[in-house]
Amino acid sequence: xxxxxxxxxxxxxxxxxxxxxxxxxxxxxxxxxxxxxxxxxxxxxxxxxxxxxxxxxxxxxxxxxxxxxxxxxxxxxxxxxxxxxxxxxxxxxxxxxxxxxxxxxxxxxxxxxxxxxxxxxxxxxxxxxxxxxxxxxxxxxxxxxxxxxxxxxxxxxxxxxxxxxxxxxxxxxxxxxxxxxxxxxxxxxxxxxxxxxxxxxxxxxxxxxxxxxxxxxxxxxxxxxxxxxxxxxxxxxxxxxxxxxxxxxxxxxxxxxxxxxxxxxxxxxxxxxxxxxxxxxxxxxxxxxxxxxxxxxxxxxxxxxxxxxxxxxxxxxxxxxxxxxxxxxxxxxxxxxxxxxxxxxxxxxxxxxxxxxxxxxxxxxxxxxxxxxxxxxxxxxxxxxxxxxxxxxxxxxxxxxxxxxxxxxxxxxxxxxxxxxxxxxxxxxxxxxxxxxxxxxxxxxxxxxxxxxxxxxxxxxxxxxxxxxxxxxxxxxxxxxxxxxxxxxxxxxxxxxxxxxxxxxxxxxxxxxxxxxxxxxxxxxxxxxxxxxxxxxxxxxxxxxxxxxxxxxxxxxxxxxxxxxxxxxxxxxxxxxxxxxxxxxxxxxxxxxxxxxxxxxxxxxxxxxxxxxxxxxxxxxxxxxx
Amino acid sequence: xxxxxxxxxxxxxxxxxxxxxxxxxxxxxxxxxxxxxxxxxxxxxxxxxxxxxxxxxxxxxxxxxxxxxxxxxxxxxxxxxxxx
Numbered sequence: 001x002x003x004x005x006x007x008x009x010x011x012x013x014x015x016x017x018x019x020x021x022x023x024x025x026x027x028x029x030x031x032x033x034x035x036x037x038x039x040x041x042x043x044x045x046x047x048x049x050x051x052x053x054x055x056x057x058x059x060x061x062x063x064x065x066x067x068x069x070x071x072x073x074x075x076x077x078x079x080x081x082x083x084x085x086x087x088x089x090x091x092x093x094x095x096x097x098x099x100x101x102x103x104x105x106x107x108x109x110x111x112x113x114x115x116x117x118x119x120x121x122x123x124x125x126x127x128x129x130x131x132x133x134x135x136x137x138x139x140x141x142x143x144x145x146x147x148x149x150x151x152x153x154x155x156x157x158x159x160x161x162x163x164x165x166x167x168x169x170x171x172x173x174x175x176x177x178x179x180x181x182x183x184x185x186x187x188x189x190x191x192x193x194x195x196x197x198x199x200x201x202x203x204x205x206x207x208x209x210x211x212x213x214x215x216x217x218x219x220x221x222x223x224x225x226x227x228x229x230x231x232x233x234x235x236x237x238x239x240x241x242x243x244x245x246x247x248x249x250x251x252x253x254x255x256x257x258x259x260x261x262x263x264x265x266x267x268x269x270x271x272x273x274x275x276x277x278x279x280x281x282x283x284x285x286x287x288x289x290x291x292x293x294x295x296x297x298x299x300x301x302x303x304x305x306x307x308x309x310x311x312x313x314x315x316x317x318x319x320x321x322x323x324x325x326x327x328x329x330x331x332x333x334x335x336x337x338x339x340x341x342x343x344x345x346x347x348x349x350x351x352x353x354x355x356x357x358x359x360x361x362x363x364x365x366x367x368x369x370x371x372x373x374x375x376x377x378x379x380x381x382x383x384x385x386x387x388x389x390x391x392x393x394x395x396x397x398x399x400x401x402x403x404x405x406x407x408x409x410x411x412x413x414x415x416x417x418x419x420x421x422x423x424x425x426x427x428x429x430x431x432x433x434x435x436x437x438x439x440x441x442x443x444x445x446x447x448x449x450x451x452x453x454x455x456x457x458x459x460x461x462x463x464x465x466x467x468x469x470x471x472x473x474x475x476x477x478x479x480x481x482x483x484x485x486x487x488x489x490x491x492x493x494x495x496x497x498x499x500x501x502x503x504x505x506x507x508x509x510x511x512x513x514x515x516x517x518x519x520x521x522x523x524x525x526x527x528x529x530x531x532x533x534x535x536x537x538x539x540x541x542x543x544x545x546x547x548x549x550x551x552x553x554x555x556x557x558x559x560x561x562x563x564x565x566x567x568x569x570x571x572x573x574x575x576x577x578x579x580x581x582x583x584x585x586x587x588x589x590x591x592x593x594x595x596x597x598x599x600x601x602x603x604x605x606x607x608x609x610x611x612x613x614x615x616x617x618x619x620x621x622x623x624x625x626x
Numbered sequence: 627x628x629x630x631x632x633x634x635x636x637x638x639x640x641x642x643x644x645x646x647x648x649x650x651x652x653x654x655x656x657x658x659x660x661x662x663x664x665x666x667x668x669x670x671x672x673x674x675x676x677x678x679x680x681x682x683x684x685x686x687x688x689x690x691x692x693x694x695x696x697x698x699x700x701x702x703x704x705x706x707x708x709x710x
Contacts, residue, residue, distance in 0.1 A: 375633050382641040389645055393652040400656060404663040411670040418677040425684060426708045433702045440698075483698040490702065491688045502693055509694060542693050 024048040028061040038065060056085035060094055067101050070292055075105055096125035096134065103141065110294040110330065112149045113339035119145065120347045136166035136176040143183035148295050149340060152191035159184035159200075174210045178217055181207070189227050197227045218247030219256055226263055234267045241267070258287035258296045262303050269307050277307055298327040425490070432486045443479045447472050484539050494538035496565075497529040503545055507563065514553055517561060524566035531626070540600040541574060541622075544608070547593050547600075548576035548620040556580020556618060567626065572606075574622040582612045597622070680705050 024045055031041030042062065049055050059082035066074035079102045086095040103118035119141045126134035139162035146155035163180035166172060181200045188197035201224040208217055225241035228234075241263050248256040265280030281304050288296040301324040308317035450472045454465060500523055511519045523529075533541070545563055552561045558580030566573050585594070594610060597620060601608035606624025630638070683703055691701035 371631070371633075374631075375637070378634050378637050382637050385641060386644055386648070390648055393648060397652055397656055397659070401659060404659070408663070408666055408670065411667065411674070415670055415674050415677065418674060418681070422677045422680055423708060423710050425681070426705060427710050429684065429702055430704055430710075433704060436698055436702070480696050483696040484693075486698060487688065487691045487701060490684075491691075498689070505692075506694060539693075546693070 021054070024054055024057065028057060032061050032065050032068075052085060053089055056082060056089055056091065056094075059085060060098070063098060064101070067105065072105055072109065072292065076102065079105075092125050092129055096122050096129070096131075099125065100138070100141070103145075107145060107148065108291070108293045108295075110148075110327075112145055113343060116142065116145050116340055116343050120343065132165060132169040132171065133173050133176050136162045136169070136173075136180060138162075139165065140176070140179045140183040143180075143187060147183070147187045147190060149337075150190070151340075152187045154344075155187035156184055156191070159187060174207050178204045178207050178211070178220065182219060182223060185223055185227070189223065189230070194227050194231050198224065201227060218244045218251065218253065219259075220244075221247070222256060222259055222263065226259070229263055229266055229270075232270070234271055238264065238267050254287045254291035255293050255296055258284050258291055258293075258300060261287060262300050265307065266303055269310060274307075274311050281307065294327060294330075298324055301327065429490050432490055436482060436486050439482060440479055443475050443482070447475045447479075450475070484543075488535035488539050491535035493532045494535050495529060495533070496523070496527060496531050499533070499538050499541060500529065500565075502542055503563065506542070506546060506549070510549055510553065510561075517553070517559060520560065520562040520564075522562070522564045524564070527565065527567050537604055540604050544574065544597050544600050544620070544622050545576055547597050551593050552576070552578035552580055552618065555583065558617065570626045571623055572626055576620045577617065578619075579617040582614045582616045582618050584614055585610065585612065680708060 027041050027045035027048065031038045031045060034041060042058075042065075045058055045061075049058055059078055063075055063078035063082050066078055079098055083095060083098055086092075086098065099118045099122035103115045103122060106112070106115035106118060119138055123135065123138040123142070126138055139158050143155045143158035143162060146152070146158060159180055162183065163177060166176045166180060181204045185197045185200035185204070188194070188200065191197075201220060204217070204220045205224075208220060211217070221240045221244035225237040225239075225244060228237035228240065231237075241260055245257070245260040245264070248260055261280045261284035265277045265284060268274070268280055269277035281300070284300045284303075285297075288300045301320050305317050305320035305324055308314070308320060450468050454460075454468050454472075457464075460468075504521055507519045507521045511517070549561055549563065552558050556578045558578035561576070561578045564573075564575045564577075566575075597610070598608045601622045601624065604622070604624040606622060609621045609623075610618065611621065612618035683705060687701050687703035691697060
């Protein structure tokens with residue numbers, strides 16, 4: 001609720017204030033426009049002043065009112081008072097106008113230094129407001145000050161500057177181009193360069209066609225006429241000055257009318273029309289006084305002095321001349337000239353310092369931007385470096401993990417393989433063992449039973465006993481075969497080296513048992529001892545040698561037995577040779593031995609040759625492929 | 627000698643610090659990973675060694691089989707710790 005009241009109160013205050021403002025403005029407008037009741041309205045307006053802005057508004061109107069009424073001292077007074085307020089309120093456009101009008105006041109009074117100061121202030125404000133038209137205008141105003149101060153070179157310089165500014169502007173205004181050309185022209189004219197003066201004045205004639213209200217530019221015709229007059233082109237000058245006179249009468253421009261009449265008076269006395277000249281000089285004096293322009297009054301006095309001299313009225317001429325010099329000296333003194341130069345220097349220095357500061361600021365800004373840009377680039381590079389490093393470290397870590405995983409994988413695979421094989425082999429071994437235990441024990445039982453039978457039935461026949469013994473031996477053999485088979489099933493493979501050791505072992509055992517027989521076992525050089533055989537093959541080779549050697553021991557009555565193993569091309573050759581009695585295979589009683597040798601050779605994928613002759617010894621050669 | 631601007635120096639030092647920090651983090655992490663890996667390798671190695679030993683025992687047993695004495699019972703060594 002409280003906030004609602006506050007809003008309503010605020011709204012009410014704003015409306016009241018706006019209304020009060022409106023009342024003040026109305027009163028001030030009336031005071032400005034009214035000729036007789038101006039003071040009354042101003043006093044009423046004074047009562048409505050409540051804020052600083054109101055005071056500024058009031059004083060602003062007071063200034064303009066005094067200025068329009070040519071109340072020089074009052075206008076200067078209000079100018080002094082209103083300027084600080086406008087400065088505080090940052091009302092730059094109004095402040096510029098006050099400076100402009102103040103400069104005109106000083107100019108009319110011949111206070112060129114004050115006029116220059118005021119116009120420079122106005123120019124500074126126009127530059128702040130970036131008002132190209134006013135910048136051009138105030139440079140033209142400076143050109144006029146320098147013209148009035150008879151520094152024509154500077155006047156031309158500022159006039160050209162004013163023209164260039166307006167010419168380059170996007171919002172080109174021909175009015176200010178005309179004013180600039182005019183300022184250049186009048187400077188050239190009084191600088192005694194009529195051709196240059198006419199050049200700029202005639203440029204304005206072309207520009208007049210481009211403006212809406214050419215009646216404003218009566219001074220263009222007057223200035224052309226003035227220059228033509230100095231060129232003694234009186235007829236031409238008179239025509240064009242009359243044209244200017246018409247315009248200035250309509251516009252009631254006292255200063256310009258004074259100029260027109262002065263020029264017409266000069267033409268008149270040059271053409272010998274002295275009476276007409278006097279009339280014109282009277283008018284010129286009147287308008288010069290009305291314009292309150294010391295420069296114009298001075299100018300009329302000088303022309304009058306020349307006129308009276310020409311017509312021989314030397315007393316009047318001298319009076320006029322003295323009045324002229326008095327006026328001129330009041331305007332021109334060294335102090336004033338120095339002050340003008342000082343002001344000009346000060347202004348130019350301030351402008352240069354401002355430009356320098358601006359340049360420095362721009363430079364600093366550029367440097368800052370470059371620095372920022374560099375920082376961004378540097379920062380981006382740094383970020384890129386960090387990202388690259390992070391990427392590399394991460395990649396390295398992943399690579400390490402991959403290597404480790406691979407290694408672990410290989411190890412796991414190897415472990416799985418060996419575990420599986422181990423388990424398979426163990427299982428096979430256990431089965432083999434069980435098999436051997438079961439069958440072996442059963443076969444052993446058979447042997448035992450047979451032996452018991454033989455022992456129990458001592459008086460059985462020899463044949464039966466022999467038969468039973470045969471069964472017993474066969475059964476024993478079966479057990480051995482079973483054991484060999486089971487062993488070979490579990491062993492998987494055997495090398496020549498291992499085989500060599502076993503065969504050597506067997507030979508040494510046989511040697512110990514039969515010490516009268518010399519045994520020799522050799523393996524040919526170059527035979528690869530690491531060559532692998534299956535256990536069955538190894539078993540077969542061993543049994544062949546065992547069988548052959550046993551046969552030599554049992555039947556040959558040999559004195560030496562040699563066993564040799566060699567390899568020719570890809571064929572192994574196992575040779576068992578004895579120097580025993582030999583035999584004729586066709587005549588002997590065939591047992592299982594030779595048949596076993598042949599069978600085992602066949603199992604090896606080879607052949608067994610038994611070479612034996614009576615009295616020649618026996619050679620068993622077993623050949624098989626590698 | 628041209629001195630590096632302050633902001634660039636700050637950036638360089640920051641990058642160096644972060645780089646060292648990152649490298650350190652990864653170094654420690656990699657060490658941890660390596661340690662775990664070594665542990666796993668040890669375990670696998672131990673298991674492999676156990677299996678190899680069992681294979682060796684089995685082989686030794688089988689190699690002790692004498693062709694003349696047919697000592698199969700001695701050759702077939704059962705290893706009950708192997709879980710089939």
